[in-house]
């Protein structure tokens with residue numbers, strides 16, 4: 001994703017992951033242009049954003065939160081971090097997807113459940129279900145939802 005955004009000319013990009021290994025691999029893949037990205041090694045729940053974001057993109061990280069209190073904390077964090085009129089794109093395993101990822105339990109969602117979590121401050125713009133073929137040749141059904149942060153009256 002970040003490679004693509006750099007290629008398309010987007011700036012002020014940040015990548016957050018709890019895994020230093022994941023960040024190192026992505027930096028290595030991107031090469032010299034990795035200096036243009038802000039790399040944040042953190043549990044997303046411990047992240048304390050100091051700036052507002054126009055787009056927050058989460059593919060297959062949110063669904064690792066299985067405790068309702070953690071989910072609530074994430075919703076609060078995304079609400080604080082995303083600018084009014086900005087977008088939140090979340091991709092999770094759907095109800096037809098796997099129950100675990102990398103051996104770790106996940107939470108499956110459908111469009112209604114995901115929308116309910118964010119409905120106070122976000123409007124659903126679009127959603128779709130997509131069959132993703134993994135590098136190992138297996139199929140995972142994903143739900144993608146794009147929300148817009150409401151602009152306060």
Ligand SMILES: C[S@@+](CC[C@H](N)C(=O)[O-])C[C@H]1O[C@@H](n2cnc3c(N)ncnc32)[C@H](O)[C@@H]1O
Nearest residue numbers: 016017018019022042043044045059060061064
């Ligand atoms: C299935 S991978 C998806 C990676 C990437 N978003 C993509 O689409 O290719 C899930 C990633 O979420 C990260 N992750 C899981 N729980 C996290 C958390 N609480 N905070 C930050 N990152 C987390 C993992 O380290 C892993 O890199």
